[in-house]
Amino acid sequence: MANDRLPPPLQAGLALTALAPMQDVTDLPFMRAIAAYGSPDYFFTEYFRVYANSRPERYILRSITENTTGRPIFAQLIGESIPDLVRSAQELCRYAIAGIDLNMGCPAPRIYRKNVGGGLLRDPDKIDQILGALRSAIAIPFTVKMRIGFEDTANFDRILDLINKHDIDLLSLHGRTVREMYRSEVHYDQIAHAVRRVKCPVLANGNVSSAANALAILAETGAAGVMVGRAAIRNPWIFQQIRQALSGEPITTVTLNEVRTYIDRLHNTVTAPEVPERSRVDNMKKYLNFIGQGVDAAGAFLNEMRRARSEAELFGICDRFLLSEPNRAFAAEPYQGLVARPSCEAE
Numbered sequence: 516m517a518n519d520r521l522p523p524p525l526q527a528g529l530a531l532t533a534l535a536p537m538q539d540v541t542d543l544p545f546m547r548a549i550a551a552y553g554s555p556d557y558f559f560t561e562y563f564r565v566y567a568n569s570r571p572e573r574y575i576l577r578s579i580t581e582n583t584t585g586r587p588i589f590a591q592l593i594g595e596s597i598p599d600l601v602r603s604a605q606e607l608c609r610y611a612i613a614g615i616d617l618n619m620g621c622p623a624p625r626i627y628r629k630n631v632g633g634g635l636l637r638d639p640d641k642i643d644q645i646l647g648a649l650r651s652a653i654a655i656p657f658t659v660k661m662r663i664g665f666e667d668t669a670n671f672d673r674i675l676d677l678i679n680k681h682d683i684d685l686l687s688l689h690g691r692t693v694r695e696m697y698r699s700e701v702h703y704d705q706i707a708h709a710v711r712r713v714k715c716p717v718l719a720n721g722n723v724s725s726a727a728n729a730l731a732i733l734a735e736t737g738a739a740g741v742m743v744g745r746a747a748i749r750n751p752w753i754f755q756q757i758r759q760a761l762s763g764e765p766i767t768t769v770t771l772n773e774v775r776t777y778i779d780r781l782h783n784t785v786t787a788p789e790v791p792e793r794s795r796v797d798n799m800k801k802y803l804n805f806i807g808q809g810v811d812a813a814g815a816f817l818n819e820m821r822r823a824r825s826e827a828e829l830f831g832i833c834d835r836f837l838l839s840e841p842n843r844a845f846a847a848e849p850y851q852g853l854v855a856r857p858s859c860e861a862e
């Protein structure tokens with residue numbers, strides 16, 4: 516369902532696309548890298564932590580104040596203290612944001628044990644209060660990103676009805692429970708259920724892995740758009756490819772040579788001279804863990820890359836795997852059975 520309070524999409528009439536917020540990944544340099552290959556309609560910041568006397572984290576603020584992507588960005592908050600959420604939302608409204616987004620999905624135990632993020636899904640009464648307070652505190656769009664439940668979907672309908680009650684402008688829905696973390700099947704039937712129940716547009720989220728698969732998920736769920744996280748780290752061309760697929764145009768094939776250039780672009784974002792080499796290598800591995808899922812079916816690139824200790828070693832491996840057949844196509848879908856292992860997924 517369209518919502519004219521939301522910023523207009525890049526191409527009118529096409530389903531929406533958004534880059535999912537990912538802590539320690541979707542910072543300003545990463546969003547700029549994505550924009551170089553074709554922006555989504557909307558960006559979301561990583562979450563700003565909200566608690567007594569919290570201030571918006573400076574490095575996250577940069578993704579708003581120095582946003583050169585040309586696309587709108589929503590500021591995401593995580594917290595449970597209503598006065599602090601209201602205060603933080605109002606402070607962020609002074610910057611060029613498209614809206615305030617509330618995180619009700621983070622599954623990390625250290626987060627949900629504080630009854631924030633996914634922990635809130637256990638307490639619909641609290642959600643009612645938070646949504647009501649934030650809705651009346653801000654004049655710009657107010658959006659929610661959540662999962663389908665904590666343990667199960669017992670509270671799902673009640674929470675969806677609160678999304679309606681408080682006139683939420685956009686719902687990004689990750690089709691897993693908090694307990695299901697990141698790797699289970701995604702319950703697209705539950706996303707379809709939410710699409711039918713809420714008045715606002717829904718972005719389907721969870722394992723949107725390619726343009727073809729985005730189209731299938733849109734058809735299955737009836738969602739207004741897709742939100743893509745991990746697949747965009749592997750394949751930053753995905754938003755452009757989804758628009759091509761939606762318009763019935765041929766989908767651009769990406770070569771291994773182009774992937775090698777993307778890796779250099781990412782590296783340029785983490786090369787601050789004061790950062791020790793070991794940290795720079797670890798930082799690159801965070802991205803290469805995902806990129807490697809499209810390099811070779813046996814996972815040899817991932818195995819070798821994970822053992823590299825220096826930048827020279829790491830880039831030698833990238834050159835060997837990506838430049839020996841530079842014109843070979845980068846896999847559109849991740850190879851079966853290859854798992855990325857960023858620390859956040861293990862929490």
Ligand SMILES: Cc1cc2nc3c(=O)[nH]c(=O)nc-3n(C[C@H](O)[C@H](O)[C@H](O)COP(=O)(O)O)c2cc1C
Pocket residue numbers: 535536537538539540560561562591618620621660689697720721722723742743744745746857859860
């Ligand atoms: C590294 C990482 C960090 C994440 N950080 C956030 C976050 O800050 N806020 C949030 O709402 N979701 C966060 N998520 C969840 C993603 O936004 C998304 O819902 C989830 O990865 C499923 O989508 P995908 O299968 O397209 O990756 C994070 C996920 C990952 C993998």
